[in-house]
Amino acid sequence: MNRTALRLCLAQAESAWKNPELSLKKASVFAECASRDGAAIICFPEQFATGWDPASSSFAEDEGGPVSGMYSDIAAESGIGVLGSFREKDGDGFRNTVVFFDEHGKVLSKYSKIHLFSPAGEDKCFSPGSSPSVFEYKGIRFGIAICYDLRFPELFLRYRKLGAECILVPAAWPCSRLSHWDLFLRTRAVENRYYLGGINTIGRTPVDEYCGGSMVISPSGDVIAGPVKEEGLLYADIDPINSEKLPGPDTLSDRRDDLYKSWMQSS
Known part of the structure; x- marks a missing residue:
C-alpha cells in the first residue's frame, strides 16, 4: 500500500x-x-476545555458527555480528526483522559494518563490509566501520552514496540520547566525513531503560568515545526516512516531487556 504524508496541526491555545x-467555541474555530x-x-x-487543575473533578463526565460530545461534534462539523481531553468518570474516581475522534466524530482511541503529577497532588484526585493507546489514521500509526508521561521513557519505548510512527502529547507544562519540555520531546523522539508532537497551553491560571513551546520533532530529533510562544496553529507534514532511511543506529535490537529486568529485581 502506498502511504502518503499527513498534515498535523497543533493548536496552542489558552483555555x-x-x-x-467558551473554550470549545474557540476549539471549533x-x-x-x-x-x-x-x-x-x-x-x-x-x-x-476546562484548564488543567490537578485538584478538581468539576465537569467530570462519562464518555459521550457534554465535553467529549462537543469534541465529537467539532470533528464531524469540520471534517477533521480531533484529539481532545476531558475529566472522565471512572467508577468512584476520575481519570485524565484523551480521546481521538475521526472526521466523522467517531471515537478511534482513548488514553488515560498513566503517570499522575504527584508534586501537585493529581494522584489524590485522579486514578491512573494502565495501558498505552495506539490507533491508525490516514495510514499513520499514532500513540498518545500526556504531559508528565514525558518523564517516563518506558511508555515511549512501549509505543515503539507497538509500531507507533508519531506520538501526540497534549500538555499543561509550566514556564518554569520549559527547558525540560524541549529536552524530553527531542529525546523521546530520537531514542525511539518516530515523530513526536507536543501540544502545550499558554496563559496564567490559578495553578501555574504556561508559555507554550509546542513543537513537532522528527525521528532524527530535529525540530520541524515550532516552538512557538503565541496562541495559534502550528503545522507539520508527517511522512510514513521507512526505518531503513532513518539516520543513526536502530537500538531496539541491541537492548538488554533481560539484564535490565534482573537489575530491577535485585534493587
Whole structure:
C-alpha cells in the first residue's frame, strides 16, 4: 500500500478557565481553520476545555458527555480528526483522559494518563490509566501520552514496540520547566525513531503560568515545526516512516531487556 504524508496541526491555545463552552467555541474555530489549511488532525492541550487543575473533578463526565460530545461534534462539523481531553468518570474516581475522534466524530482511541503529577497532588484526585493507546489514521500509526508521561521513557519505548510512527502529547507544562519540555520531546523522539508532537497551553491560571513551546520533532530529533510562544496553529507534514532511511543506529535490537529486568529485581 502506498502511504502518503499527513498534515498535523497543533493548536496552542489558552483555555477559558472552568468554562468548557467558551473554550470549545474557540476549539471549533481553530478546527475549521485547520481543515481549510489541509490538516487531517488537530490536537488540543491537556484538559483544554476546562484548564488543567490537578485538584478538581468539576465537569467530570462519562464518555459521550457534554465535553467529549462537543469534541465529537467539532470533528464531524469540520471534517477533521480531533484529539481532545476531558475529566472522565471512572467508577468512584476520575481519570485524565484523551480521546481521538475521526472526521466523522467517531471515537478511534482513548488514553488515560498513566503517570499522575504527584508534586501537585493529581494522584489524590485522579486514578491512573494502565495501558498505552495506539490507533491508525490516514495510514499513520499514532500513540498518545500526556504531559508528565514525558518523564517516563518506558511508555515511549512501549509505543515503539507497538509500531507507533508519531506520538501526540497534549500538555499543561509550566514556564518554569520549559527547558525540560524541549529536552524530553527531542529525546523521546530520537531514542525511539518516530515523530513526536507536543501540544502545550499558554496563559496564567490559578495553578501555574504556561508559555507554550509546542513543537513537532522528527525521528532524527530535529525540530520541524515550532516552538512557538503565541496562541495559534502550528503545522507539520508527517511522512510514513521507512526505518531503513532513518539516520543513526536502530537500538531496539541491541537492548538488554533481560539484564535490565534482573537489575530491577535485585534493587
